[in-house]
Amino acid sequence: MKGSRWFILGITAFLLVMFAVEYRMPKKFVWTPTFSHYDKQPFGCALFDSILSSSLPLGYSLSSKTFYQLEQEDTLHNRAILIVDKSLRFSELDVESLLEMAERGNKIMLVSTSFGKELEDTLKFTCSYSYFSPLMMKKYASSLAKKDSIYWVGDTTVYSRQVFCFYPILCSSYFRDYYSLPFQNLAEKDLTEGLEAFMPDIDTTNVYGNYHPSMAFVRPWGKGEIILVSTPLLFTNYGVLDGDNATYLFRLLSRMKNLPIVRTAAYQQGIEQLQESPFSYFLSQRPLRWAIYLTMIAILLFMIFTAKRRQRAIPVIPEPENRSLEFTKLIGTLYYQKNDHANLVHKKFTYFAEELRREVQVDIEEVTDDEHSFLKIAQKTGMDVEVIGKFIREIRPVIYGGRTLSAEEMKRFIDKMNEIMNHI
Template identity: 25%
Template sequence: MRSTGKLGITLLVLTFLTIALVDLTRDKQIDWTRTYDQREKMPYGLFFTRTELPKILGDKEVKVHDFNAMNYPDLKNFLRGKENGSLVYIVDGMYDGKEAIKELLAYVERGGEVFISTNSLPLDLLDTLGLYQEYYYPQDFNEVIDFEDRPFMLTDGSTAFYKDLDYPGLFYEIDSVGISRVGYFKAEDREIPNFVEVKRKKGRFLLHLEPLMFTNYYMLKQQNYNYAASALKLLSRREVFWYDALAKSNDSARTPLRVLLQNDGLRQAWYILLFGLLLFLLFRSKREQIAIPIVEPEKNLSKEFAKTIATLYYESGNPGNLVQKKIEYFLYDLRVNFLLDTLALEEPSFSKQLAAKTGVPLADCIQIITLVIKYRKITATTDRELIDVNKQIEEFKNKANIL
């Protein structure tokens, strides 16, 4: 009994030491998951926006509530008698069914207001409102891919710049009656709408196509905050209902084990404790196993084999043949990694496309393509030319991060 107590104390001490060591040495990576969750403080959560919303709308003494009416019956019951309020959806995509969309439309027509910021609007809603949604692809607008900040503006003059929105959503053909442009972004001196107001009888929809603008990462920048705050200030009702997809799941039973698993430190301690108890049971059982001989796995000689074959091929083969294979493998890498059409290798625009997709200077791209075209048509080369071609191709692959 005495030895068992000592063993238990030893395991307990080792558990605490292991927890401390794990907490001190672990690398806490930033989670860039696009959760759009109002409880999350990660970059793409909505904690700051949800917390700040009463302040943004404070001059109107607005009351903000959360709701989680996803399906048709729940939504119908929830919206009953709330025509003087505003619904706010900030989600990655809206996937409500036809009946739920009809209920939202009926709510707006009775006088309600709905603000939606999402990457994908339901087709039923778009068709009913007479809207068309698409995504901005630079090549469709004869624009070179631009990695610099892109300006997004509201009609009230608020402007913000966003660098990571490569393919933002847009509306087109919005000349229908009752639809007006509220915000847009600029591309090649064009004003492309991505935020519209749609009036339906007594109410209206405010439809915005980039929810990332309301996440913590952007809201903590002053200019971006001003843009998002100006968009949210368009809400004109004194009572706001914030859509929270996880509200019901978070209101479920809170068992002690659930609390342990939610906290990083407690979760690690729980697993280590279980592991310690397992070790204790193994030692306590005093069972012995027959020694199992160690069988060494066969050595992997793939590299040596490839080196031997390459040496034999080089000594007895034709350097020109090796150059041809080196070039073909290089073109294969361009097709796989950058989706380039190597059949258009000799066209002037190919080098520009290669530079745009690899990030390698245009002069280097022109040089390597010229080299490939030259030696692709030559079947007889010297060893010196083989070495030179191999060196230039490998240098380009390093610049383009081709593994």
């Protein structure tokens, strides 16, 4: 019992040390964009949502409803709807509900690098698609590569013109051909900076001239407006913590400052939705949460105290007697009663020949090698080679010829074989 107690204490101490080491080890970052409210990795939105929830005066909430559901939910009060994802795909019904909400005075901000053909054809714009590579992002983050510049050009009466610097892979998508309908440009990018970094000998003025593509613009629609932004990776935990660039995000969000903001995840793909499971509800309520904790602790204690081995009394089993000597005497008595002395010598000779074969590496049953075998046995035992040769030639007729023996001759042959084996 004492040994098992020390074993349990040792295992517990080992687990505590491993837990402490694992807790203090640096966390490995995952650079895959999820835009999930529960993801605390660089390109999740857990920190982003937390900051907006605590800083927006009119409120910030999360939802999993589509545009159609939001449009039918409240037709009296206006809200601001925010969607952030790498790629958006809207159906015809989604676009109709979106436009209906904007028509009534709601403000809708769509942040993505791809908006789908249905919406682009309706609002008359195109957006250049960009592929995000986590490997390239880690390379940019670990190097001193030059960043791209995004210029704030909207609301100059409220905000001054300012330049924000981001890694190129975070802002490589931009808008084109959006001039046919009324718009207000909010931010633009200088393409010549990135081109000069890779091709310093080229005249960028001849290539792009003074063309600065839009990174964010506003499309008025009815009493409301639709805000389109092409940099979704900036609306993440990493974007919020990237130096002073959070100012850029809040300038964009200020377009919806007079309305409560709802971020919906209905169009996000490949991540968990915001629907709560029964277990998450239990964890959100303090009494239920403590009930789960106490249940787990009770189960753990039950496992520890019932882990002791329960065993019935071990019966006393007497040690088996060694009856080898009795068996030997019995066999010897049988041979003696039958007067089969030659057979007993034959069995002794078989054992004797096998012992010489193993210890001296000679085969006395092979007659052609007698001289060599007798010499090796004499060298090994220190006995006279002639005595050994005479004995083996004398015993062979008994083994192979079937000659009968008296008890005295049997004893003499066996004693001689024992003598040779004792000298090996």
